[in-house]
Amino acid sequence: MDLVFPHTFVPWFRSVAPYIHAHRGKTFVVAIAGELIAAGKLAHFAQDLALLQAMGVRVVLVHGFRPQVEEQLRAKGHPSRFSHGMRVTDAVALDCAQEAAGQLRYEIEAAFSQGLPNTPMAGSSVRVVSGNFITARPVGIVDGLDFMHTGFVRKIDAAGIRRVIDFGAMVLLSPFGFSPTGEAFNLSMEDVATSAAIALQADKLLFVTEVRGIPQLIGRGPAAVAIQAGHAVAAADDTEIDQELALADAEKLLAALPNPVQPTDTAFYLQHAVKACRHGVERVHILPFAVDGALLMEVFTHDGVGTMIVDEKLESLREASADDLGGILQLIEPYEREGTLVKRDRTEIERDIGHYTVIEHDGVIFGCAALYPYPERNTGEMAALTVSDHVQGQGDGERILKRIEQRARAMDLASIFVLTTRTMHWFIKRGFVPVDPDWLPEARKRKYNWDRRSQVLVKPLK
Known part of the structure; x- marks a missing residue:
């Protein structure tokens, strides 16, 4: 062992201890974009999430599947249709979404079942439980366009989810819901995660996404242009990220932005963060999956790596x-x-x-x-x-x-x-x-x- 290592590891580990104590017993809703899985980052992310749970955090995991559904549609030669920032889910798209969700659920459960020696999963025992926790309703017809099998969350079975996480298991929610008549609806990961966090009054909602966070747009020349265009300034490497946004500031920024169309638009995740904070979720984080270990750095360091939206300044x-x-x-x-x-x-x-x-x-x-x-x-x-x-x-x-x-x-x-x-x-x-x-x-x-x-x-x- 390098003799210098204890002098860096021990102070670092002690600095993390207050966060371990603070987060023990808390409920985190963690939402991952399907792009994270498509980029081959699921294995490392599962290891980080397992560590989080091992430290006493109660985890609800919500996965997205946009790229996986797109892949299924391409394989069937069926066009992909979007409007108002939502997928138009016809019968073929619904089949593709169901196939993608089933495959992703299998991959996620397999990732949490690893236990090879000399890996972070060695000795771990993460039980993943999924089920019909979501009741959905149709989007219906908007501006003359029938969204068919696209839906919104109507209700989250918060009591059922709490029973599972109280038992020590991790709850896995797919972006699917069912109406009281049994009809299936394709939902968005962001809607499911936000609704679950609100229903559970989670301590944190964390979006692990394609973007780095919310950019510091106000008063910056190129960013001001981008704010009007509504594009993904947050993805630019040379754009500074707001580490912390008070809810009032986030609301003002959201009001200044165009309605989002793509997940990389600045307002896309911000709108869900604002909604969650308005309805009692203490903290919402937007962080990039491109940074290895982003989840751990966001939760266990002072400044984190993304943007945190809070109802008031945390200090x-x-x-x-x-x-x-x-x-x-x-x-x-x-x-x-x-x-x-x-x-x-x-x-x-x-x-x-x-x-x-x-x-x-x-x-x-x-x-x-x-x-x-x-x-x-x-x-x-x-x-x-x-x-x-x-x-x-x-x-x-x-x-x-x-x-x-x-x-x-x-x-x-x-x-x-x-x-x-x-x-x-x-x-x-x-x-x-x-x-x-x-x-x-x-x-x-x-x-x-x-x-x-x-x-x-x-x-x-x-």
């Missing part, structure tokens, strides 16, 4: 609660170990949890600080100011400092002070001035560690 600056104890301990432990922070035991932090302010992103704590008031001296100590290495330089430390100052002013304190051995310049740049340790309030002076020789810095608030 939250707030006062801590008892539920944050574990996250705070995990955040500050490395800094205590290296001597940057004074070690505090769990009991002390648990007792003082009300003094802490935290900053979190997607349920994971990335920064914290505590405020200990000394009203007899009209001052307060800011202690344990910590920002994770993964978000250094993004201004989180500044935001926490401002919140601590707000809390101190609300207590009518005239100043705040810090004790530090390594970061005095950071504080001086933000208005703190050095003072002698004798300045400290008497109660704090009694706890001052003269061997540590911490610098004392004070910032007036009035």
Whole structure:
């Protein structure tokens, strides 16, 4: 083994741990475009999805089959017809869709049945369950065109799906539904996935697609032209992707875009993401299948690789609660170990949890600080100011400092002070001035560690 490997693997694995804890027991609806399977990426994707489930995530998998249906139609010499962004499903197209769905279901189940030694699937036991969970209704006649066997989702059997995933199995949904009279309808993967996520009130809906995400269109010359044309700017390698879009911003962008015709049109997946968020799905992700491991990177890293649409900004600056104890301990432990922070035991932090302010992103704590008031001296100590290495330089430390100052002013304190051995310049740049340790309030002076020789810095608030 390369001797450098532990020094990169161990910190990386520890950085992933908060996401594992945060996602355990959560429900994810994962929708994959048929193009992913056509591109030969099913085996690796199944391995990644099996890892996700092994970490305690409850998975509902929805597959698309556009290229597979096209292949069946070509083999039968039958034309493919689309209108309003939907396939016109006549009797021949319906047969092709049924054949394609059956073949894909077989391939997907086979992919999750692998267990070769020395592969990510070794020792895995993924049970895939499919069934008639979807009730459908016909699209009918639109602008004089009969869509025949093309349908929309009428109802999702959420209770039935929950029973299966509670049992530990993965639910597989094909884009097919049946009416109460038994008539079959060809559905879109996006409609099925969005409807399932809403019915289950899933924690995440993830579209693994042909596009890289939602491009940063506003204010960019070439993109502005493309926005009017409605084409796939997101597929361009030189176009930056919005990593996170608030629902309000996503709605404004969607209103500015033409109605989508192809899956590569910017509005195509965005419209489904907006619908899901409006109806209670916490987070919707659009990510590219072309990036190997995109699913794992999107779920287990801070920035991900695609676009995440949320009802509100995920970054939250707030006062801590008892539920944050574990996250705070995990955040500050490395800094205590290296001597940057004074070690505090769990009991002390648990007792003082009300003094802490935290900053979190997607349920994971990335920064914290505590405020200990000394009203007899009209001052307060800011202690344990910590920002994770993964978000250094993004201004989180500044935001926490401002919140601590707000809390101190609300207590009518005239100043705040810090004790530090390594970061005095950071504080001086933000208005703190050095003072002698004798300045400290008497109660704090009694706890001052003269061997540590911490610098004392004070910032007036009035």
